[in-house]
Amino acid sequence: MTAVVETELDLFSDEALADPYPLYRRIRDAAPAVRLDRYGVWALGRYEDVRAALNDWQTFTSAEGVALNPASRATTGGLIIATDPPYHDVLRGVLTEKLSPRALRVLRGGLEEQARVLVDAVVDRGEFDAVADLARAFPVQVVLELIGLPAQLADRALAWADAAFNAGGPDVPRTREAMPLLEDQFAYLAKMHKEDLVEGSFGWVIFDAADRGVIARDSVVPLMSAYVTAGLDTTINAISAGVRYFAEHPDQWRMLREDRSLIPSAFNEIVRMESPLQWFSRVTTRDVDVDGVVIPAGQRVLMLYGSANRDERKWGPDADAFDIRRDAMDHIAFGSGVHGCAGQGLARMEGAAVFSALADRVASFSVGEPRRRLNNRIRGLAELPTTVFVG
Structure with a gap:
């Protein structure tokens, strides 16, 4: 058995959130499992x-x-991500058909047209903010429409x-500071009724499942919240990170333009390099041996997605290099196991639609100084001044 490694590293300081990767490397190199004393x-x-832990929900x-705090856990009790099987499977099953490959294929044409219209508008301007004008504008429009919420709710x-x-x-x-929002x-969603939503929308289907007794009535708001929240950030941050990476690696952009079949692998590489969701936590139900380090039962454990997706043991010595030819399909930016992101197919389709539309118009990108968005769990940009050159 390996001795427990304890550290005072703070993963939630402004400096760490701006660039967590050196700290992640220290954690990986220290031991298979490390005790973060500052937060217990x-x-x-x-x-x-x-990956093994994510696949072992028992x-x-x-x-x-x-x-990581009891107030948030109390507020978000009943979310899919905070529920285990068998009820987790019931909750997830409500929108399984809506998020199936067959259903997404029906949406593809509309998504591609929406992406083309938006991309044409920003490219015609020549200069724009890739976060506000592109990365946020597209998925919020898509997600609100799918859920059945009004477009005026976008900023909120x-x-x-x-x-x-x-x-x-x-x-x-x-x-x-985030708790009131x-x-x-939850208060806004709690006031909604089935009749407020477009028939057949994701939100309508959730209310209908409660009406039919498939899920408990008190599961409606957490389930709605899950799709409103999770449906935005992955796509927003992947699109803006992609623009930045392609500006910094023009050879990779030329490669993608010449071979559009690289778009799916490019998306995988973007979310591997800049995992939009950096971590979730779990609690051990028993003493568990992680490569010789024993974590006792009842301990909260951070699953560091952002670290795992840069681990040299998996990705090789060039783990920090951006390469759209890399086979990064088994990244864990979307999690893994029963809690793997239910909407990842939609996120991939949105990303492909935007990058395909950009590839039709943009020969190269130039970006100004990015402004980092500091968030406890999400890694993304707040602002990315962008100039595009068409051709």
């Missing part, structure tokens, strides 16, 4: 260990919540999503 939790940073339970929904992920952090000022989201 454990952390898994190596790819194989994180040992690493989500049923005690996935946030974006604020809700940011707050929902911030609220899951430890008890620090950034977390406490998280509560505002």
